[in-house]
Amino acid sequence: MTRIAFIGLGNMGGGMAANQAKTGHEVLAFDLSATALEKAVAAGCQAAGSAVAAVRDADAVITMLPAGQHVRAVYAGEILPNAKAGALLIDCSTIDVESARAVAAQATAAGFRFADAPVSGGQAGAEAGTLAFMVGCDEANFPAVEGVIGPMSRITIRAGDHGAGQAAKICNNMVLGATMIATCEAFALAEKLGLAPERFFEIASKSSGQSWSLTSYCPWPGPVPAAPSNRNYEGGFATAMMLKDLKLAQEAAAKAGAATPLGAQAEGLYALFDRLGGGGKDFSAILELFRGFAPGKDA
Numbered sequence: 001m002t003r004i005a006f007i008g009l010g011n012m013g014g015g016m017a018a019n020q021a022k023t024g025h026e027v028l029a030f031d032l033s034a035t036a037l038e039k040a041v042a043a044g045c046q047a048a049g050s051a052v053a054a055v056r057d058a059d060a061v062i063t064m065l066p067a068g069q070h071v072r073a074v075y076a077g078e079i080l081p082n083a084k085a086g087a088l089l090i091d092c093s094t095i096d097v098e099s100a101r102a103v104a105a106q107a108t109a110a111g112f113r114f115a116d117a118p119v120s121g122g123q124a125g126a127e128a129g130t131l132a133f134m135v136g137c138d139e140a141n142f143p144a145v146e147g148v149i150g151p152m153s154r155i156t157i158r159a160g161d162h163g164a165g166q167a168a169k170i171c172n173n174m175v176l177g178a179t180m181i182a183t184c185e186a187f188a189l190a191e192k193l194g195l196a197p198e199r200f201f202e203i204a205s206k207s208s209g210q211s212w213s214l215t216s217y218c219p220w221p222g223p224v225p226a227a228p229s230n231r232n233y234e235g236g237f238a239t240a241m242m243l244k245d246l247k248l249a250q251e252a253a254a255k256a257g258a259a260t261p262l263g264a265q266a267e268g269l270y271a272l273f274d275r276l277g278g279g280g281k282d283f284s285a286i287l288e289l290f291r292g293f294a295p296g297k298d299a
């Protein structure tokens, strides 16, 4: 049995911590939210009174926090000064590459093994233990990281050294944001041209317009029953979260001097949809923008 400290028990961390507890690990959980902590305890975790209390005797420390500033603060103030010597530190939050590398450098200098290990798969994947992990760590440490991640994952891939996991995450989500917008534009155009959206789906899903956004997550209600478009775009992956990831991609591109004009357009369009009130809707709801509706209004 491994003793795991889990910090950040929100939409994602709650399910992930529960899956660690289910495999018989002792999970010392902490969150600033008492409600989140209570849910984790009901799912088999032990409540820690603070992040410091959680990490003190843990073999592995997992963080699932909102953004880079939270990860930097928790590492500098609580984890690094108090974690057990030799502990394995894994940050699963989606954060900027620079923060991931800065935290990795501090952790390594303090004698810890560190991995950035952001995830794909959403809340449903967190609850089912089927997330995809993209890992940035030293090659020698990867087997240990993979072992700790096991109960939460469907697939774990080492992207490269520190920061590479975050780089993979934001590049992947930039493709996702841009393909979703292109798919939504095409549905809106098909509708205007008098082409039945269902027929367009049938044809494009077997032609070169095919993508994950179309065939696994179709923004037009109907063709893909499990997609959030069939639940009025509730749940799924929120527009505000997609916007956060697209902003991270643009910041990284500006710092690296990379040309990402479609990524920039995608960020601008999701920012607009967020301003119009779509921030809480699944990101495929941006279809409404191209059809000329305010978010949440029916045709």
Ligand code: NAD
Residues within 6 Å of the ligand: 007, 008, 009, 010, 011, 012, 013, 030, 031, 032, 033, 036, 051, 064, 065, 066, 067, 070, 074, 092, 093, 094, 095, 119, 120, 121, 122, 123, 236, 237, 238, 241, 244
């Ligand atoms: P969330 O807001 O539901 O959860 C974050 C939790 O962190 C909250 O419960 C909050 O109280 C806690 N927290 C904040 N500061 C803390 C601190 N100092 N100490 C202890 N707890 C603290 O967010 P989420 O949806 O679980 O997302 C977490 C991370 O996962 C984000 O980086 C997000 O981008 C990423 N992510 C989310 C999804 C998704 O579909 N929700 C998918 C992939 C990745």
